[in-house]
Amino acid sequence: DSGVTQTPKHLITATGQRVTLRCSPRSGDLSVYWYQQSLDQGLQFLIHYYNGEERAKGNILERFSAQQFPDLHSELNLSSLELGDSALYFCASSVGTTTNEKLFFGSGTQLSVL
Amino acid sequence: GENVEQHPSTLSVQEGDSAVIKCTYSDSASNYFPWYKQELGKRPQLIIDIRSNVGEKKDQRIAVTLNKTAKHFSLHITETQPEDSAVYFCAATSGAGNMLTFGGGTRLMVKP
Numbered sequence: 001d002s003g004v005t006q007t008p009k010h011l012i013t014a015t016g017q018r019v020t021l022r023c024s025p026r027s028g029d030l031s032v033y034w035y036q037q038s039l040d041q042g043l044q045f046l047i048h049y050y051n052g053e054e055r056a057k058g059n060i061l062e063r064f065s066a067q068q069f070p071d072l073h074s075e076l077n078l079s080s081l082e083l084g085d086s087a088l089y090f091c092a093s094s095v096g097t098t099t100n101e102k103l104f105f106g107s108g109t110q111l112s113v114l
Numbered sequence: 115g116e117n118v119e120q121h122p123s124t125l126s127v128q129e130g131d132s133a134v135i136k137c138t139y140s141d142s143a144s145n146y147f148p149w150y151k152q153e154l155g156k157r158p159q160l161i162i163d164i165r166s167n168v169g170e171k172k173d174q175r176i177a178v179t180l181n182k183t184a185k186h187f188s189l190h191i192t193e194t195q196p197e198d199s200a201v202y203f204c205a206a207t208s209g210a211g212n213m214l215t216f217g218g219g220t221r222l223m224v225k226p
Contacts, residue, residue: 002157033214042120043158043203043216056212058115090157098211100146100165105157 003027006091006106014114018079021109025072025093031055032074033094033103034066038087049074050097081113116141116208120217127194128225135202135220138186143209147180147187150203150216158203162189194224 003026013019025032034046045058049068060066063081068074078085088110092103117140127133139147148163164171164178164187171178175194180187191198204217 002159035216042218045213045215048212056208056210058213058215099207099214100211102148102160102163103214105159107157 002104004093004104004106006109010110012112015081017081021076021089023074023091023106026104029093029095031094032068033092034076035090036087083113086111086113116206116215118206118215118217120204120220124221126223129194131194133191133194133222135189137204137217139206141209144206146207148205149189152201196224196226199224
C-alpha cells in the first residue's frame with residue numbers, strides 16, 4: 001500500500017456527463033500529480049499541484065480541471081465526457097515541490113465512458 | 115516540453131537472460147531519471163532512479179546507466195525471473211523540476 005488513496009476505484013458513465021475523481025495523498029506529502037493511462041498507452045501527465053497551487057500543466061484538455069484543497073486532497077473534474085476519455089486515471093504524491101524524487105502512486109480510478 | 119522515447123515496446127527473454135531497455139530524452143536540463151515497474155492491474159512503483167551527476171547505479175540485479183551528452187539512459191536487468199514480467203516505464207523530469215514525463219513503456223515477458 002502506497003498510502004495514496006483514490007476513489008472511486010471504478011466509474012461507469014455516459015457520454016456528455018461530468019465526473020469527479022478524488023485523491024488523498026500520503027500523510028506529509030504536499031505535491032499531487034494526475035496521470036492518464038489509456039489502454040496499452042503510457043502515463044500521460046495531466047497536472048501537478050503543490051500545497052494548493054498549480055505547479056505544472058501537461059496535455060490536459062480544457063474539459064478537464066483539477067484543484068487541491070487546504071487539507072491537501074485533490075479532485076480531478078472531467079466534463080462533457082467522450083468515449084476517448086475512458087482510461088485509468090492515476091494520482092501520485094510526493095513530499096517536495098519538485099519531481100526530482102520518488103512518486104507514490106494510488107491504485108487508480110478506472111473510468112469507462114459508454 | 116520534455117519528450118521521452120522508449121524502446122523496445124515489447125521484449126521477450128528467456129528466464130536467466132538479460133534484458134535492456136533504452137530511453138532518450140529531449141530536455142538537456144533534465145537531471146533526474148527514474149524507472150517504474152507496473153505489474154498487470156497494479157500501480158506503477160519506483161524500482162531505481164539516477165541523477166545527472168552519476169553515470170551508473172546498481173541495485174542487485176538492476177542497473178541504470180546515463181549518458182548526458184547523448185541524452186539517453188538505459189535499464190539493465192540481469193538473470194531475469196518470471197516475476198520480472200511487467201511493463202517498465204522510464205521517465206525524465208523537466209528542467210524546471212515541476213513535471214515528470216514518462217516514456218511509452220516496455221512490456222517485458224520472461225519465459226520460464
